[in-house]
Amino acid sequence: MGGQICRDERMVPPSALADAPRSGGEPAIKDPVKDTILTPRFYTTDFDEMAAMDLRPNEEELEAICEEFRKDYNRHHFVRNADFDGAADKLDPETRRVFVEFLEQSCTSEFSGFLLYKELSRRIKTRNPLLAECFAHMARDEARHAGFLNKAMGDFGVQLDLGFLTANKAYTFFKPKFIFYATYLSEKIGYWRYIAIYRHLEKNPDSKIFPIFNFFENWCQDENRHGDFFDALMKAQPSSVRGLQARLWCRFFLLAVFATMYVRDVARKEFYEALGLDARTYDKYVIAKTNETSARVFPVVLNVDHPRFYVRLERIVANNDRLSAADSSDAPAPLKLLRKLPFWGANALEMAKLFLTAPIPSDQYQPAIR
Ligand SMILES: [Fe+2]
Numbered sequence: 001m002g003g004q005i006c007r008d009e010r011m012v013p014p015s016a017l018a019d020a021p022r023s024g025g026e027p028a029i030k031d032p033v034k035d036t037i038l039t040p041r042f043y044t045t046d047f048d049e050m051a052a053m054d055l056r057p058n059e060e061e062l063e064a065i066c067e068e069f070r071k072d073y074n075r076h077h078f079v080r081n082a083d084f085d086g087a088a089d090k091l092d093p094e095t096r097r098v099f100v101e102f103l104e105q106s107c108t109s110e111f112s113g114f115l116l117y118k119e120l121s122r123r124i125k126t127r128n129p130l131l132a133e134c135f136a137h138m139a140r141d142e143a144r145h146a147g148f149l150n151k152a153m154g155d156f157g158v159q160l161d162l163g164f165l166t167a168n169k170a171y172t173f174f175k176p177k178f179i180f181y182a183t184y185l186s187e188k189i190g191y192w193r194y195i196a197i198y199r200h201l202e203k204n205p206d207s208k209i210f211p212i213f214n215f216f217e218n219w220c221q222d223e224n225r226h227g228d229f230f231d232a233l234m235k236a237q238p239s240s241v242r243g244l245q246a247r248l249w250c251r252f253f254l255l256a257v258f259a260t261m262y263v264r265d266v267a268r269k270e271f272y273e274a275l276g277l278d279a280r281t282y283d284k285y286v287i288a289k290t291n292e293t294s295a296r297v298f299p300v301v302l303n304v305d306h307p308r309f310y311v312r313l314e315r316i317v318a319n320n321d322r323l324s325a326a327d328s329s330d331a332p333a334p335l336k337l338l339r340k341l342p343f344w345g346a347n348a349l350e351m352a353k354l355f356l357t358a359p360i361p362s363d364q365y366q367p368a369i370r
């Protein structure tokens with residue numbers, strides 16, 4: 001196992017994260033939500049292996065991406081304007097609740113990216129300067145995103161204590177190639193999530209319940225560039241996406257990311273309803289697009305059009321409802337556990353069946369864009 005990312009005050013972006021304008025007094029510091037399989041994770045990796053990476057097989061493309069990062073297109077984008085004044089007060093209590101949840105989860109996952117990229121850039125700075133510089137630029141973007149979201153939370157009278165989160169969240173260790181799969185997917189799915197909401201609200205301005213959505217178009221371009229960086233990095237390390245093992249792992253990560261998002265978004269469908277979106281339709285679109293994009297670099301992608309794909313995901317959704325019901329009952333802990341076991345088993349079975357469904361080789365999937 002590599003070292004854990006330590007708490008380092010320098011890593012917390014400047015006061016941007018703490019001094020939100022607010023209506024009526026100091027915002028309360030919100031306790032982070034309990035960690036579950038559905039909450040965003042914090043990652044750490046093997047920094048020595050990352051530092052030793054030979055980028056020569058795709059150095060030109062990585063250099064070009066770094067040049068794009070240097071331009072810092074969104075330097076002046078994340079500036080709060082008068083639209084935010086009083087906007088939070090216009091939301092009804094239920095919409096407020098689901099919206100704050102959305103902000104918190106987005107802020108945590110942006111911040112998780114910031115921590116990982118910042119730590120990577122710091123640890124490999126002298127040994128792999130090009131990679132270190134790319135990570136530093138991405139950390140800059142993620143700090144902006146997290147800070148902007150945290151300020152929006154401030155409008156609702158709550159904020160995340162990101163320093164506390166840094167020191168107290170559990171870090172998941174992944175070897176570099178797994179970091180590539182996980183972060184590539186989270187950047188690309190982030191891109192599709194933000195752009196889908198943005199385009200929907202462009203057509204339905206009445207559903208724009210909060211001015212933060214006006215910022216999504218340029219914002220998602222940051223995520224798209226980050227995803228392209230990991231695409232180029234995997235191409236610089238071709239062994240990371242070749243061979244039987246890589247094919248199995250890519251399937252695993254695609255499934256884990258899609259299933260987690262689907263289950264979480266359906267459970268939070270009120271948020272999407274508030275925006276005039278149907279959570280299931282929205283997720284199906286985001287999954288199809290992310291799967292299609294992933295075919296540019298992953299050797300295989302999932303057959304998300306398989307007739308059983310969403311049938312199985314829906315079973316997991318239903319099982320999770322029963323698990324939550326068991327959790328919130330007054331039964332003693334051992335009894336709760338007994339009640340939950342069959343649903344855990346059923347979920348594991350559905351995931352196994354989903355995993356074993358024949359994937360689509362990427363070269364057969366989208367010959368036009370490869
Ligand atoms: Fe981001």
Ligand SMILES: [Fe+2]
Nearest residue numbers: 187222223226
């Ligand atoms: Fe990103």
